[in-house]
Amino acid sequence: MSNEIVAPGSLPMQAGAGNLPPGYDSLLRDIKAEIGSAHLRVHRVINTEMIEHYWRIGRIILERQEREGWGTKVTTRLSADLRTSFPNQRGYSPRSLRYMQHLASVWPEAIGPQAVAQLPWGHVRTLLDSLDDRPTRDFYATEAVRHGWSRNVLVHHIETGLHLRQGVALNNFDATIPEGTDLLKELVKDPYRFDFTRLGDGHSELDLESALVDHVVRFLQELGVGFAFMGRQYPLQVGSQHFKMDLLFYHARLHRYVVVELKIGRAQPEHLGKLGFYTAVVDDKIRDPERDDATLGILIAAHRDEDVVQYSLRGTNQPLAVTTYRTLPAELRPLLPSPEDLARVTHEVLEKHGGAEAREA
Template identity: 55%
Template sequence: MNEKIAAETAAVAVPAQASSLPPGFHEMVDDLKSIVRGAHVRAQLKVNTEMIRMYWEIGRTILEKQGKERWGTKVIDRIATELRTEFPGQRGFSRSNLHYMQQLARTWVEPIVQQPVGQLPWGHIVSLMNKCETRPEQDFYAQRAIQHGWSRSVLDLQIKQRLHEREGAALNNFTLTVPEDSDVLREITRDPYLFDFTGLGGNASERSLEDALVARMVLFLTELGTGFAFVGRQYPLRVGGSDFRLDLLFYHVRLHRFVIIELKTGRAEPEHYGKLNFYLAVADDLVRDKELDGPTIGLLVAANRDGEVARYALERSGSPMAVATWTGLDREAQVSLPPAEDLARVADGVLREHGAG
């Protein structure tokens, strides 16, 4: 009987020992797990880099032989067969892939791993070779894909929407107002903004446009670019005895700046610039943290603009501002639009979720 009691006591004592762990034990284990995960990620990146290097070297070798020996397409078929036979467990040695490897070596003649494209997965690189027209375009999207961690589908979308032509194209006064940050601020603007995901055309009202953008906030944030966080719509500002409301207010987490977006479904007029300039002055005084946040950025997004009018308005403004255009669906495409009340209902749900006023 005493032996049975002793055994039961010992069995109970094991969990008691496990529960008396030293302080910080679980935090340390979490740190160790992070180290292991980081090693896994680095190992995967290393494997990918070596695979891209191998593909580039295969492509370069074939190109050199083709140039000297005048090989035809049948030789490429035979190479694919030989490689698949020798390495049956390794994918990637199809005839079409060998042609892509040649294209890779032909496009990037410098060592591939020393370039941004060499850090991308093979599927991303194939998209760059298939969808981009020039080497500068390919390098642009390769750099952005690495910088923002784009999936292949996002990369394809950005190429389709010709981001390289739109990024930084908005007219602005950043060089005059915030010269130290003008380059990076210019990069976060676009012209035109593509709002076709709203299902609205140029004849929509400003409230309908605002409703649709908020209802599709994830797509809107994707179009704005990396770093934007949604703060609210119709954001209230009280000045003296008057109340004002900002169309849309965002915060750029990387730049530590608020961004006010004013929407216009017509042409950008001088009074629109003046009103936005007023909003920026008030927001700098009442909204931003002067110790943590940089000056607020204003972005006027209109259906169209006059370049000369924009130049005068921006040059005279003391606050950093930019003006861009937006495009939506044409009239024929609007036949399949959801009812306006459906858009409003979804928008209200998004607002309740974010707690915006």
């Protein structure tokens, strides 16, 4: 006979999964989500405290240097003494101390409220190494925090000059979408950098489309956070006629479909007419009006005439943008590794990694 005491109004919990009360799976899922969120919050607090700690060290060194005229030799000696005093702690090499000074000089005010304080130290070093002015560093720090960029994605956007390309595409969002136009303008870049396609001069629209789909991960990275690829040559039936859109995406954060049309020449009024037609059809036949906002259309062309585009955009009530793309300059293409080279390097890395794992086992 069981001696288990059961509280009034409750059911005894048995070991078997079949005896669990209704709703247990939901309970477990919610608690696991809370634990995961707590770990993330704790990690962010620890990371911010570490960045503030590095900033305070850099501030102390800078103030003493300014007051007492210290040189770089003092930093080297300071590093050695710190590592002697704290042998089990890393991060106080002469190079790291110089980064801390640089951090404190770029952000002389308290670092805590700044976006950069929420980034990992590797991201912060990238900002310090790659950029020369405070506003540009703040732009990338803010975007990296907002979108959760990895360090590689941050480097990619810095190298391709995102701060110069974001929000400058010609569009009619102000006239066609009453709210949230700033976010939509940030969504579109000009030009898009398609270096990863390896396309040379004289490529066709089919070549461009195929290359983008073949490198869809890189393409999504260039488009930005939130884009999900829905299909290529996406079919639409209107009346008795069949049409195919070049590319269809869904933006998970903005809850909008995005139609992308590709042109290897100059953007023309008829291109925008067709794009507006596609977005209207997607709105009516694919979009869920209770969940999704109005569909966007983006025309990506090799060239554009600003006056022609502006007049064309005025002639439609569909939210459209016109932008351009660039591929890798001809003089740089020979410097790229071939697919065979990449495959060989990948194989060597995997073999080396696998060998290391075997030795550890």
